[in-house]
Amino acid sequence: MARRTPRDWLVDGLLFLLSLAWAVLAFGDSLGPEPEMALNAGPSWLNEVDLVLGVWASTALWLRRRWPVGLAVVTLPLILFSVSASVALVVILFTVLVHRPLPVAAALTAVHLLSSPVFLAVRPDPAMPYWASVAFTVLVIGVIVAWALFVRARRQLVLSLRERADRAEAEQQLRVAQARQLERTRIAREMHDVLAHRISLLSLHAGALEFRPDAPAEEVAKAAGVIRASAHAALQDLREVIGVLRAESGAAETATPERPQPTLGDLPALVAESRAAGVRVGVVDAVADAAAVPAAVGRSAYRIVQEGLTNARKHAPGALVSVQLAGRPGDGLAVEIRNPWPVGEPPAPAIPGTGTGLVGVAERVSLAGGRLEHGRDATGDFRLAAWLPWPAS
Structure with a gap:
């Protein structure tokens, strides 16, 4: 009790x-x-x-x-x-x-x-006569019973409302926790894409310096500058994701705003960055109206291309990478990254990775309501192709 x-x-x-x-x-x-x-x-x-x-x-x-x-x-x-x-x-x-x-x-x-x-x-x-006394006593007992039943019903109503409020509060806390976990997972996935891309670029430039120790001083300085900038950006991204994942409950309100997310309009800069690292990239852009692509769709397309270029640098160094984009409102946006299958052993130690890049891309495409295909095709090339919905209005 x-x-x-x-x-x-x-x-x-x-x-x-x-x-x-x-x-x-x-x-x-x-x-x-x-x-x-x-x-x-x-x-x-x-x-x-x-x-x-x-x-x-x-x-x-x-x-x-x-x-x-x-x-x-x-x-x-x-x-x-x-x-x-x-x-x-x-x-x-x-x-x-x-x-x-x-x-x-x-x-x-x-x-x-x-x-x-x-x-x-x-x-x-x-x-009072006998039967009148009996009737009066029964009436008094009836009043007591009615009063008790009223108190009982009121107590049950209060308990029900209290339980409902407690349940609603618990569900709200669960929804907040789930939303926080989903947001952290999303941020971690974004950081994986960014870090894998930057570190692969850094590895390529460092490998160039290793295999060309006699390069002109200007090229060495330029490569060292790119390595320094890539390492600084990678550390900055890593610091942000660790700060988010270590944030305690309720810290979302005081967290610093996220940096602007990439869109389809940032693809030329991504391709130029890869070309500067020595990757041969060919781009065929057949998108009807790139400015009209929704931000979420453009961000997903950017991350897919980024992952494709990163995988090509890791597993097929020196190969020609083909990037194709096509689509229009109502038909969807098609993204394809293709590179020849590597032959023999790579000339340098392979760039380490987590092996979850394509898993993250598949999850991203699935959440967007699209389709993803990857693997070796009939011509022997490695093909990463995705279709993303692009509403007509």
Whole structure:
């Protein structure tokens, strides 16, 4: 049982005092000048026993929160003759009606109703005919039952609303946690694409310096500058993603804004960066209106091309990479990256990778509602092709 609150102690104390005061009042009435007109008219010994039972029932009210049904069963004999315990019996009945299952409460109410004629026969009301007293007693019990059922319904409604509010709050917290996790996953996927691209460029420039130690000083300085810039950008990207993934709950509001995401208009710069690193890239751009491509579709196309160029630099160094784009509103946007399958062993150590680049591309295309194909085709080339939806309006 839950520990009593200050309000519970106050209510229980008031009910105890009320029941005890009624027991003393009923016994005092029997000692008046007209005992035959008292509330508990009857033999003096019965009134004394009734007083003791009334005090005992009043004291037992402190147990009604823990054992209401057991207390109701123990005090059942008192409903046949006791006047001093009337208030305590009403409180016990009320408690069972409010807090216990309806079948148990209905059975206890039926016992009270059926015992009313017996009680009035033992303790007749001197101011009212017998059947009128029975009807009045039944009416009082009915009012008590109605009041208890009203309190029961109100309590259940409050509990239901509280549970619904708690459930809604828990669901809201779950949605926030899921949204945060999805956002972190998205950022991690973006950073994977960016870092893989930058580090592969850095590796190519470093490899050129390694295999051409006799290059002119201007070329060496230029390559070193590109390596420095690529390393700086890679570290900056890495710092951002680590900061996001380490952010604690609620830190999203104070996080710094993300840098602008690439679109289809940034593809020429991506291709130029790869060409500057020595990658031979051929581009066929047949997009009807590149400016009209939605930002999300253009970003996905950019990442697909970026991953294709990165894979070509890793696995087919020196090969000619073909990039083709075509599409129009309503028909969708088609992206294809193709390069010859590498022959023999690469001349330099392979660039390490996580092996999840194509997995991330597939997830990105799937989320966009598109299709992805990759692998070796009938001509022996490696082909990475994707179709992305481009709404007509």
